Amino acid sequence: MAFGLRWSGTRVFLATEIRVQLHEWLAIVTGTLTPGALLIFVAVLAPGLLPVTLIGALVYSMFLIGQRVLNEAAYIRIDHKLNELYHASPLSPEGYFVGIAGGMLIAYLPPSLLILAILEILHPLSFLAIVALATCLLAVWAVSSTIGYVVSTLFKDMKTIWPYSALLTNLFGVLPPVFYPFSRVPTEWRSLVLVLPTSAAAVLIDAAAGLEGVTVTQGVLAAMALAVEATALFAFGIYWARRTARER
Amino acid sequence: MRGPVTEEALHAEDVRKTYRSRGGPEVEALRGVSLVLRRGGRVALLGRNGAGKTTFLRIASTLLIPTSGTIHAFGFDVVREPERVRPLIAVVPQEGKPFFHLTPREQVYYYLRARGISRETARTRTEEALGKMGIQEVADRLSVTLSGGQRQRAMVATVLATEAPLMFLDEPTIGLDPFARRAVWGVLRDLTRKGSTILLTTHYLDEAEALSERLYVVDEGRILFEGTSDDAKRQIGGTLRVSIEDGGGQRDLFRSFGHTVEEGNALSVITGPEKVHEIMDLALRNGLSATVGPVTLEEAFLTIVGRSIDEE
Numbered sequence: 207m208a209f210g211l212r213w214s215g216t217r218v219f220l221a222t223e224i225r226v227q228l229h230e231w232l233a234i235v236t237g238t239l240t241p242g243a244l245l246i247f248v249a250v251l252a253p254g255l256l257p258v259t260l261i262g263a264l265v266y267s268m269f270l271i272g273q274r275v276l277n278e279a280a281y282i283r284i285d286h287k288l289n290e291l292y293h294a295s296p297l298s299p300e301g302y303f304v305g306i307a308g309g310m311l312i313a314y315l316p317p318s319l320l321i322l323a324i325l326e327i328l329h330p331l332s333f334l335a336i337v338a339l340a341t342c343l344l345a346v347w348a349v350s351s352t353i354g355y356v357v358s359t360l361f362k363d364m365k366t367i368w369p370y371s372a373l374l375t376n377l378f379g380v381l382p383p384v385f386y387p388f389s390r391v392p393t394e395w396r397s398l399v400l401v402l403p404t405s406a407a408a409v410l411i412d413a414a415a416g417l418e419g420v421t422v423t424q425g426v427l428a429a430m431a432l433a434v435e436a437t438a439l440f441a442f443g444i445y446w447a448r449r450t451a452r453e454r
Numbered sequence: 455m456r457g458p459v460t461e462e463a464l465h466a467e468d469v470r471k472t473y474r475s476r477g478g479p480e481v482e483a484l485r486g487v488s489l490v491l492r493r494g495g496r497v498a499l500l501g502r503n504g505a506g507k508t509t510f511l512r513i514a515s516t517l518l519i520p521t522s523g524t525i526h527a528f529g530f531d532v533v534r535e536p537e538r539v540r541p542l543i544a545v546v547p548q549e550g551k552p553f554f555h556l557t558p559r560e561q562v563y564y565y566l567r568a569r570g571i572s573r574e575t576a577r578t579r580t581e582e583a584l585g586k587m588g589i590q591e592v593a594d595r596l597s598v599t600l601s602g603g604q605r606q607r608a609m610v611a612t613v614l615a616t617e618a619p620l621m622f623l624d625e626p627t628i629g630l631d632p633f634a635r636r637a638v639w640g641v642l643r644d645l646t647r648k649g650s651t652i653l654l655t656t657h658y659l660d661e662a663e664a665l666s667e668r669l670y671v672v673d674e675g676r677i678l679f680e681g682t683s684d685d686a687k688r689q690i691g692g693t694l695r696v697s698i699e700d701g702g703g704q705r706d707l708f709r710s711f712g713h714t715v716e717e718g719n720a721l722s723v724i725t726g727p728e729k730v731h732e733i734m735d736l737a738l739r740n741g742l743s744a745t746v747g748p749v750t751l752e753e754a755f756l757t758i759v760g761r762s763i764d765e766e
Contacts, residue, residue, distance in 0.1 A: 212537065215568040222556070222564040229555035229596060282553070290547035291612070294515040294622070296540050297568045452536065453518045 211444065216301030219292070223278070223309025237274075238317040241266050244385055245321075255387065257329035258417050260321055261339070262385035265408045267318045268343045269379045272350020273371045274310045279358035280367050293451045303447035307351035318343075331415055338414035342407035345436035349403040350378070352443030359450045378404045387418050400424055401431040460529045463620050463651035464491040464514060469523035471509050471675075483509040484520070485675035491620075496642060496652045498666035500659070500755055506675040507655040508548055508624055514653065515545045515622045527620055541569070544618035546626045548655075550609050554598035558589050558608035561597065565612045583615035586641050588634060602629050607637075614641050621645070623654040627661060639665050659751040669751075671758050679758045686754040692725040695753065696733045698744045707740070708733060713757070724749055 227234065241263035248259040283289040292302055322339075325331070331339065353374060361367050378384075382405035383391050391399055399405040406428040412418035413425060420428070471484040484506045491497050499507040512518040514525055516536040524531070530538040552561040562583055566576035584590045587607040597605050606629050613621060623642075627635040635658070642652050642665060656662050662669055663683045671679040671686070679686060687693055691713040698708070698721045705714050705721060711733050712725035723733055730746055737744040 214570060218564060218568040222553070222560075222568065225560060225564065226553050226555045285551070286553070287547040287550040288553065290512075290515075290517055290545055291550060291565070291609075292568070294517055294540060294543055294545040295565075295569050295616075298537075452516060453512070 211300055212298035213301050213304075215295070215297035216305055219297055219301055219305030220308045220312070223305055224313050227309060227313030234314055234316065237267070237270065237314055238320065240270075241321065248385075257325060257415070258387050258412055259385050260325040260328065261411050261415065261417070262408055263321050264318055264325070264339070264343060265346055265384050265404050265411070266379045267314070267321065268346040268407075269350045269384075269404050270375065271307075271310045271314055271347055272352075272354035273375055274314065274354070275307050275351045276354030276358045276367065276371055276374075278310065279306050279355050280361070280364060283358065284362065284364055289451075299447040299451035300444045302451070303355055303443055307347070307355065307443075310351070311347055329415065329417070335411070335414040335416070339411045342411050342432065345432045346403055346407045348436040348440040348443075352439040352446075355443055356446050359446065378402065382408075384408045388412065388420065389418060396424070397427070400428045401435075403432055403435050406432040461493055462490055462526070462529075463493045463495070464489070464525070464527050464653065466490075466510075466514065466525040467523055469510065469513060469525055470521045471506075471513060471518070472521045483675055484513075484523075486523070487672070487675070487677055489670055489677065489680070491651055491653060493619075493651055494646050494649050495668065496646050496666050497654075497668045497670065498662040499653065499655045499670050499672055500657075500662055501655075501672035502759060505672045507672055509675075510672070511545075511622045511624050511653065511655060515543055516540055517545070542618060543620045543622065544613045544616040545621070546610055546613045546623040548624035549628075551605055552597045552608045552612065555596055557594050557596055558584060558600070558604075558611065559593040561608055562612045562615050566615055569616060571616075579615040579617070583611040583641075586614075586637060587611040588637055603631060603634060606630055607634055610638055610641075614638075614645065617645065617648065617650060619649065620651045621653070623652065625655055625657065627656065627658065635661065659755055663751045671755060673759050683751050683754070686751060686758065687749045690724050690749065690754050690757040693749055694725055694727055694730055694746055695749050696723045696725060696730060696737075696744055696746050697721075698723070698733075698737050698742050700742055707736065715753070715757075722753075724753070 245259055245263060248255050293299065357370055358367065382399045382402050384404050388409045400409060409418065409420060409428050410425065410432065413420045466487055466489050469484055469487045473481040473483055487510055499510065501507050509518065513520045514527070514532060516532055516539055519533060526532060527539045528542055532539050552558065556564070559580060562580040563576050566579060567573070584593045587610060589604055589607045589611065592600055592604055597608055600608070610626050627638050630638065646652055667682070669681065669683060669686060670677050679689065700719050705716060708714055708721060708723050711723050711729050715722045725733065734744050
């Protein structure tokens, strides 16, 4: 029980969430639509950018998991009151949070694996690049899941939540250089995009894959920002899950 | 899990809850509720909408922190030791619904497994609960395709299958047909025979009467009455009700026989068996028809709560 964390029931709740998502398989299939559509545009308009866009699609898909955590956590709390069923049980609050976040990650992994397979065909990755890719994607998942879970607890009806979901997706997934190369960002904005988790991840993976060059300073800044954000936010997510398991 | 050996399943002492919203007025949802549930008992909380029943249930089930007061479940402090209390309790939340994209069978089974119940026991209890709740035929359909009543039965089955030592059920039979309601009553009686303790809220007074050994009437965050349903009926001055058709406006004629209630054109006199003859005689002599029946818990409830409203 490091840091007093309790994980009772987490594995089963995670399996429950995966089962729920698999029954909604159409949502998993349509989860590839937005990145898929962007890939088609790029393939037609600028085929040379396709590997960068594929990496962007992987980062974007991972960020979308956070939005699914937001919607799922809000839905089962506001509409179904299932949070009360589980919070008044031996399942720990941290297990509840990790169960939803982990369940979404696993259930929505197949579309990402498909994108990865296409990337491997068009631009084979070194072992180091694959490790960098996996680490960065996991960090984006940790950040986006926490943001999604925390936002889900702040409102009392679903309609209020939907605009936040769209806002977060555009703010983190579309505006910064996730789908397009970091080199196209004006110099004065580069430091800012290097500390945004999604663009930091995309920049690091692009660099590890040899698609974009970054300076050592930029690489270190992006890596540190992503590592700190992922660790701090995920820890905060666990704290928040424990805090909100009981109303005050 | 049967819980630690203690005769008291729940002991609440002067529990208060005040909701404070930014910019809004303070709302005192509970104003000093004290109650004791003995192990293996079935107890109902009755009250109007907003009386504080759900607030109390949510505090007792570790979901809400009280403003003050103490509350213990099987000797464990619900506020300070929630992680010790949670394995001993289970809750049917008000208006709770099962996962729409799970089948009732999956819903019950996965929930039991998440509570740490072994695969084999979870499977057995799942089938038992689905059978008792009469939803075996739809047990493999996604809950999204089920009727509201079937979903509610799946929800109740999920919680009752836990066989937790202390169960909180917030309006568990809402939306259920009379057969399903009786099925729930049967399961609850079985569970208390096995040693579980049940605290439920309901607006169905026949349910409270049929099911509960003890009632608490709550209004505006206070307990107005505590006792059996017979005690409640005695509170209003008699066990029989003589209903006099077209007796409205003739209250004075019958007032000396007991508590009178006017409902439109009819007048009801709450009284004891010794006075029934006299009232009937008087009614007939005045050309009024009258019928005799037992006092219902609903009448007792209306009187107890109504008296409190009048006093305010």
